[in-house]
Amino acid sequence: MDASPGPGGRAAPLVAYLRGIAGPDRTPRTNRDLAVLLALTAGILNSVGFMAIALYTSHMTGLTAMLADSLVLGSLDIALLCLTGLLSFVVGAAVCALLFNWARRRGLQSRFAIVLLLEAALALFIGLVAHELTADAGREWVLIALLGFTMGLQNAVITKISDAQIRTTHVTGMVTDIGIELGKLVYPKRADDPDPVRPRLGRLGLHVLLVSAFFAGGITGALAYQAIGFVTVVPTAVLLLVFASVPVARDLRGRSRRPA
Numbered sequence: 001m002d003a004s005p006g007p008g009g010r011a012a013p014l015v016a017y018l019r020g021i022a023g024p025d026r027t028p029r030t031n032r033d034l035a036v037l038l039a040l041t042a043g044i045l046n047s048v049g050f051m052a053i054a055l056y057t058s059h060m061t062g063l064t065a066m067l068a069d070s071l072v073l074g075s076l077d078i079a080l081l082c083l084t085g086l087l088s089f090v091v092g093a094a095v096c097a098l099l100f101n102w103a104r105r106r107g108l109q110s111r112f113a114i115v116l117l118l119e120a121a122l123a124l125f126i127g128l129v130a131h132e133l134t135a136d137a138g139r140e141w142v143l144i145a146l147l148g149f150t151m152g153l154q155n156a157v158i159t160k161i162s163d164a165q166i167r168t169t170h171v172t173g174m175v176t177d178i179g180i181e182l183g184k185l186v187y188p189k190r191a192d193d194p195d196p197v198r199p200r201l202g203r204l205g206l207h208v209l210l211v212s213a214f215f216a217g218g219i220t221g222a223l224a225y226q227a228i229g230f231v232t233v234v235p236t237a238v239l240l241l242v243f244a245s246v247p248v249a250r251d252l253r254g255r256s257r258r259p260a
Contacts, residue, residue: 017030018243019246019247019250021034021243022034022244022247023109023247028202031161035162035206037239038158039168039210039217040214040216041123041168041217041233041236042058042168042169042214042217043214043217043218043219043221044217044220044232044236045057045123045126045147045217045221046058046059046151046214046217046218047217047220047221047225048147048221048230049144049147051222052130052139052143052225055081055082057144058169060086060170061172063085063086064086066078066079067082067083067086070082081140081144084141084145085144085147085148086148087148088147088148089148089149090152091149091152092150092152092153092156093152093155093156095149095153096153096156096157100114109247109250109254110244110248110250110251112247113243113244115153116240116243117241117244117248119150119240120238120244122146122150122153123233123234123236123237123240124233124241125146126143126150127230127231127233127237128231130146131231151169154169168210171211174207174210175207177207178204178211181201181203181204181207182199184198184199184200185201185204217236220232221233
């Protein structure tokens with residue numbers, strides 16, 4: 001007769017899930033769930049950035065276009081602000097690569113998680129401290145640098161996690177893929193077609209889900225910012241912090257058990 005599972009047995013699937021969602025061993029489910037959380041976070045941060053400084057800080061195409069237009073129009077202050085956002089995004093992506101490869105070379109389970117942990121910490125900083133910057137005349141420079149860096153981190157880490165199949169800080173590529181798969185879906189089928197057009201319904205569903213999450217984050221961020229300000233970003237930052245902490249804590253425990 002099998003013994004009924006105790007509390008530890010019932011909790012095992014949850015613990016495994018928490019270890020897996022930011023861990024190195026990826027599955028389609030953990031990739032999807034993490035991507036949805038990151039797309040929601042990006043939508044919130046992007047809308048909060050727009051509400052605070054009238055710039056979309058995850059939209060590098062828009063910032064590049066605005067940089068060019070501002071230079072032509074002679075608006076050097078706006079041009080420099082856009083350049084700050086672009087450079088911060090690049091530096092964030094570079095820091096992701098540095099942290100990831102540092103952890104990978106050491107065989108750490110937290111090679112993805114440490115990047116996500118840094119992102120969560122930055123988002124918490126923005127949510128809890130950024131309101132103190134509202135009286136500062138130069139707050140837009142600090143905010144675009146922080147938000148741009150955070151979005152660069154996030155876009156780079158999900159690129160590594162998904163082998164460049166998923167992006168979460170912008171939706172242009174995903175909307176393009178949605179259109180492609182819809183075109184395949186409605187393409188006329190012929191019974192004798194030696195090379196039939198087959199839509200990838202899983203990819204279509206994933207991208208619809210991620211675009212929806214980004215959109216929901218934008219709505220949530222804009223509405224909540226009007227009510228509570230920068231604190232809007234705290235809930236998703238805490239959730240990301242929880243997920244990222246599990247692989248990091250596992251590596252720290254493993255290191256503490258090694259003989260001196």
